[in-house]
Each structure stands twice: as structure tokens, then as C-alpha cells.
Amino acid sequence: MWWINKKDVLLDIASKTSNCIVYNKKSIEKSITKLKEIESIDRLFYAMKANFNPEILQIINEYGLGFECVSTGEIKHLYESIPNIDKKKIIYTPNFAARDDYIWAMSNQIMVTVDNLYPLIKWPEIFKNKEIMIRIDPGKGDGHHDHVITGGSFSKFGIPLSDVEQIIELSKKYNISIIGLHVHSGSGIKNISIWLDTAKKLLELSKLLNDVEIINLGGGIPIKEKLEEKEFDLCTFGKKLNNLKTSFKSIEMWFEPGRYIVGESGVITTHVTQTKQKDNYKYIGIDIGMNVLIRPALYGSYHEIVNLTKYNHKHTNQVSIVGPICESGDKLGENRAFPDTDEGDVILIANAGAYVSSMSSDYNLREKPKELII
Ligand SMILES: *Cc1c(COP(=O)(O)O)cnc(C)c1O
Numbered sequence: 001m002w003w004i005n006k007k008d009v010l011l012d013i014a015s016k017t018s019n020c021i022v023y024n025k026k027s028i029e030k031s032i033t034k035l036k037e038i039e040s041i042d043r044l045f046y047a048m049k050a051n052f053n054p055e056i057l058q059i060i061n062e063y064g065l066g067f068e069c070v071s072t073g074e075i076k077h078l079y080e081s082i083p084n085i086d087k088k089k090i091i092y093t094p095n096f097a098a099r100d101d102y103i104w105a106m107s108n109q110i111m112v113t114v115d116n117l118y119p120l121i122k123w124p125e126i127f128k129n130k131e132i133m134i135r136i137d138p139g140k141g142d143g144h145h146d147h148v149i150t151g152g153s154f155s156k157f158g159i160p161l162s163d164v165e166q167i168i169e170l171s172k173k174y175n176i177s178i179i180g181l182h183v184h185s186g187s188g189i190k191n192i193s194i195w196l197d198t199a200k201k202l203l204e205l206s207k208l209l210n211d212v213e214i215i216n217l218g219g220g221i222p223i224k225e226k227l228e229e230k231e232f233d234l235c236t237f238g239k240k241l242n243n244l245k246t247s248f249k250s251i252e253m254w255f256e257p258g259r260y261i262v263g264e265s266g267v268i269t270t271h272v273t274q275t276k277q278k279d280n281y282k283y284i285g286i287d288i289g290m291n292v293l294i295r296p297a298l299y300g301s302y303h304e305i306v307n308l309t310k311y312n313h314k315h316t317n318q319v320s321i322v323g324p325i326c327e328s329g330d331k332l333g334e335n336r337a338f339p340d341t342d343e344g345d346v347i348l349i350a351n352a353g354a355y356v357s358s359m360s361s362d363y364n365l366r367e368k369p370k371e372l373i374i
Contacts, residue, residue: 001227001350002027003267003306009374011308014269014346017118017367019288025059027265028353032063040239040245042252045091047219049075050354051266052260055373060261061085068093068219068256072101081168091136091216091256093182095157102126110311113182113216115158117166133180133216134159134167136205138198143186143220147298150208151185158183161205168209177211180254181368184218187259192237196244203248213251221260221350225302237260259354266353268292268369269308272345273324282319284338286347289323289330291363293349293356297329304350305333313339321347325364 002024003010013020022146036045045066048057050076057067061082066089067352069075078085092105093113102119106126112118115135120127137158139248144150158166169177181202189195200219206212208235222232238358245253268288276283295301315337323330332349360368 001224001347004117006374007192007311009309010267010269010348011346013372013374014271014308016085017370017372019268019270019292019367021266021268021292021369021371023053023056023262023266023353023371024150025265025372025373028056028059028262029063031264032060032065032233033263035255036063036253037262038216038234038241040238040242040253041255043254045089045256047256047258049358051356051358052077052081052113053371054305056262056265057081059373061089065261066090066136068258069155069163070094070106071097075105075108091133092277093162093184099126101124106130107274115179115182117163117170120174120176122169124125124176124234129176129178131177131179131211133182133214135182135184136164136202137160137181138185138201144222145300146202147299148187149185149189151183158238161201164205164208164330170208171188171211172336177210178209180214181205181212182216182218184256185220187220188222189220190222190307192233193239196240198243199253201243203244203251206251209351211220212251214254216254216256218255218296219257219259221225221255221257223354225260225264225304227262227304234332255367261354263351263354267358268349268356270347270349270350272307272341272343272347272370275341282317283323284319284341284347286321286323286332288369289325289329289332289364289367290347291325293323293352293371294359294361295355296332297325298359303333303352306334306348307339307341307345308348310339310341310347315339317341324366351371 046070115132202215274285319338321333
């Protein structure tokens with residue numbers, strides 16, 4: 001992880017700021033380069049809900065990626081952040097959005113992915129004689145937590161395979177070209193065979209729909225969470241995708257990762273506010289909480305947390321690292337081995353590039369951290 005070699009720079013930043021999210025440009029560039037090395041991926045879109053910092057959007061744009069947006073607000077933010085952006089680089093993947101949002105996107109020539117029969121049955125005039133993509137629920141999802149699994153009947157996303165026939169009928173009736181099949185089965189999918197099964201399903205399905213030119217396999221490529229963990233084998237993943245693709249040469253394969261591109265690039269730097277011991281439980285309080293990093297409370301996510309000031313000291317304590325928010329769930333890490341820690345020590349929280357700033361809130365009216373790119 002890049003921040004280990006940038007310890008002194010980060011300590012210097014922390015000495016001048018209270019709370020900060022520091023992004024490493026090279027880390028973003030490295031992730032993009034790795035993805036681009038996979039031959040069978042024809043186009044890459046960045047899922048901007050992961051992080052919509054304008055400078056980050058600009059870096060990603062310079063690498064030629066498109067953008068996947070889940071709301072009209074995201075599209076408008078993109079227009080502001082990258083004023084001359086080509087609309088062909090934007091795809092819109094709404095879920096249970098209002099009718100007006102579809103009207104706005106279609107009339108702005110944005111490629112829309114429809115993920116329910118309802119809009120096609122109730123509002124066909126919006127899509128008549130136009131091109132769309134549809135989001136398929138392959139029937140099986142996966143991910144790092146139940147809340148991020150987006151396939152299967154209990155998930156609110158996607159059109160089940162059993163509705164595909166009806167989709168074909170509707171598309172004929174209203175002259176709608178379904179040019180792409182989309183799937184996003186979850187976030188942090190480590191099992192390569194799940195990816196391949198999904199890709200196979202979509203490729204097979206594409207044979208039933210005359211206009212399909214694209215399959216979009218969504219996001220969900222995992223990053224390394226713990227320091228000692230092995231990295232996701234993107235190379236093997238790529239090779240297997242390449243093999244699969246050889247028999248479907250006329251179909252374009254798209255991906256729209258968020259976390260993989262920016263997740264590792266960001267770290268939070270903050271300070272120790274107070275410490276506490278209750279019976280055998282030791283608490284280390286820091287100056288940010290679930291207002292900045294909600295993922296541990298929301299999904300039980302693991303983020304590496306280190307005392308940067310005392311990085312090489314012996315980890316002789318078992319502690320919980322907690323924030324200042326008035327909620328019992330405001331715990332950022334539990335049962336962590338930690339050195340003896342003092343007020344003012346700099347604490348670093350890793351993997352804060354994705355779903356941290358974009359999910360942060362004004363809860364308890366604490367100031368949001370500054371964001372900086374190095
Ligand atoms: C969130 C999302 C993504 C990105 O997921 P990651 O796990 O960040 O890669 C891609 N596509 C859709 C439709 C999404 O909702």
C-alpha cells in the first residue's frame with residue numbers, strides 16, 4: 001500500500017490539518033493501467049458514486065474512461081467538473097428513479113440502462129424508437145456484505161431472466177433497440193467463477209436479442225482490505241475473460257468499476273482526541289467518526305487503522321477505535337492490536353478512496369475533512 005512509503009509526507013500534512021483525506025494520484029493511475037491491460041475489456045466506465053471529487057473525476061477523464069452515473073445529480077456534477085465532456089462517455093444506471101429523470105436523461109442523449117419492466121410498460125413514449133440497455137438480474141449475487149449483493153430475488157435491482165421474453169415483446173412493439181445487457185451483481189466479488197458465469201449468461205442471452213452489441217459486467221472488482229491479504233488476481237481474471245470473449249468477437253465488453261479504481265488511493269489522516277479504559281475494554285477516540293467513514297457501521301467493513309506517529313512501536317494493546325459521534329455504532333475498528341497511544345497521535349485509516357467522502361454526512365454537524373491529492 002502506497003501510504004507506507006509516504007509516511008513522512010502524511011505526518012507533515014497531518015501536522016498542518018485537523019482531518020484530511022489524502023489521495024495518491026499514482027495509485028489511481030496504477031489501477032486504471034492494470035484494467036486497461038485486459039484485452040477483452042473494450043470500454044471502461046468509472047462508477048462515480050465511489051468518489052465524485054472533481055479533481056479525481058478529471059484524472060480519470062484524462063485516462064479516457066467514461067462515467068457511470070446513478071442519478072441525474074451525478075450527471076450534472078460531471079458536467080460541472082468536466083465542462084466539455086462528451087455525452088457518449090456517460091452512462092446512466094438508475095434504480096427506481098422517477099419518470100422525469102428518465103425523460104431528462106433520454107432528452108439529453110444519455111445512454112440509459114432500464115432495470116425494471118415498469119418504465120417500458122407504463123412510460124413507453126420515453127423510449128420509443130430509441131436505444132437503451134437493460135439491467136439483468138442473473139439470479140445470483142455476491143459481495144463483501146449482504147447489503148452490497150445486488151443479484152437474486154431479495155435484491156431490488158435488475159430484471160429477472162423470467163421477464164426477458166416480455167422485454168423482447170415490448171421492444172418490438174415500441175421499436176426500442178436493446179443494444180446492451182448490463183449486470184452488476186455486487187461489490188467486492190472475489191470469486192472469479194462468479195464473474196465468468198455471469199459473463200457467460202449475458203453472452204448467451206445476447207443471442208436472443210437481435211440488437212445487442214454490448215455486455216456491461218458492472219463493477220465489483222475487489223481490493224485488498226487487510227495488509228496481509230493477497231491481492232485479487234486481476235491477471236488470471238483478465239486471461240479467463242479474454243478466453244471467454246474469443247467466441248463472441250462482435251460483442252463489446254464493458255466494465256464500470258468504482259472501488260477498484262479509487263479505493264486504495266485514499267487515506268484518512270486524523271488525530272487521537274482521548275483514550276478510555278472500561279474494565280478490559282480500551283478505547284481510542286479519534287477526531288472523525290461515522291460521519292466520515294460509515295462503512296464499518298453500515299456493512300461491518302474492515303479498514304486498516306494505524307498509529308502513524310508510533311508506526312514502528314510494539315502493538316501491545318487490544319483496542320477499539322471510536323469516533324466522536326453520538327451513536328453506539330460509531331466504531332471504526334474493533335479488537336485491533338495497537339501501540340501505546342497518546343492524545344494528538346496521528347491516526348491513518350486506509351482504503352478511504354471509495355465510498356468514504358461520497359458517503360460522508362453532516363450528522364452531528366462536524367466539519368467534513370479537507371481533501372488533498374498528492
Ligand atoms: C456501485 C455500482 C458500481 C461500482 O461498484 P464497485 O463495487 O465500486 O466497483 C458499478 N455499477 C453499478 C450499477 C453500481 O451501482
